[in-house]
Amino acid sequence: MAHYLVHVHSGPDLVNKATLGLLVACTAVAEGHEVEIFLAADGTDLLNCKAAGEVVGQGTGDLFDHLAKLKEAGTCMHVSGMSAKARGYDESLLDGYNAKFAMPTVLLERSAAADVVLCY
Numbered sequence: 001m002a003h004y005l006v007h008v009h010s011g012p013d014l015v016n017k018a019t020l021g022l023l024v025a026c027t028a029v030a031e032g033h034e035v036e037i038f039l040a041a042d043g044t045d046l047l048n049c050k051a052a053g054e055v056v057g058q059g060t061g062d063l064f065d066h067l068a069k070l071k072e073a074g075t076c077m078h079v080s081g082m083s084a085k086a087r088g089y090d091e092s093l094l095d096g097y098n099a100k101f102a103m104p105t106v107l108l109e110r111s112a113a114a115d116v117v118l119c120y
Contacts, residue, residue, distance in 0.1 A: 003034040005114035007107065011042025012055045012063070018046055019057030021120030022066035029073045036114070037070070038107050040080035047079065047093050071097055078102035078110065 006025040010017035021043075028035045039046060046063060049055050055063035070077070077094075081101030084093055094100065111117045 001031075001033045002028075002115040003036075003113070004028050005036050005038060005110050005117045007038045007040065007111075007117060007119045008043040008046065009039075009041040010120055011045040012049070013042065015055055015063075016057040016060050017120045018043065019055065019060035019063050019066065021118070022046070022063065022070065023057075023061050024118060024120075025075065026066050026069045029070065029075055036076045036078065036110055038078045038080070038102070038110060040083050040107065042083075044079055044083045044087055044089060044093070047077075047097065047099070048089070067097075074098045078106050080104075080107075 006021055008018060008021040012018060025035050025037055049063045049067060052062055052064040075098060077097050077099035079099055079101055
């Protein structure tokens with residue numbers, strides 16, 4: 001099985017890119033691959049989705065559902081601490097997820113360790 005790093009830097013305003021990135025991550029998890037996610041820039045806003053139907057892509061699914069599947073699977077999420085802080089988020093953004101704030105060095109380290117890096 002492969003080790004994927006899915007780097008999502010698109011926010012809810014780019015609904016199809018954001019939901020596609022998490023749909024691909026969910027698909028890889030369902031197929032038994034090792035998956036890590038790095039949310040940066042506007043992608044940090046994705047964890048603020050609180051209800052189904054809030055962010056729904058065209059053919060790429062519901063962001064809330066994708067996040068629920070990733071949470072249930074315990075998928076490791078790295079969230080840019082600088083991006084989150086700039087958008088007014090604190091540690092509570094990470095509640096319920098297997099997530100932690102990370103610096104750009106972590107993105108580089110995890111990219112180098114992954115078999116495949118996908119960016120959305």
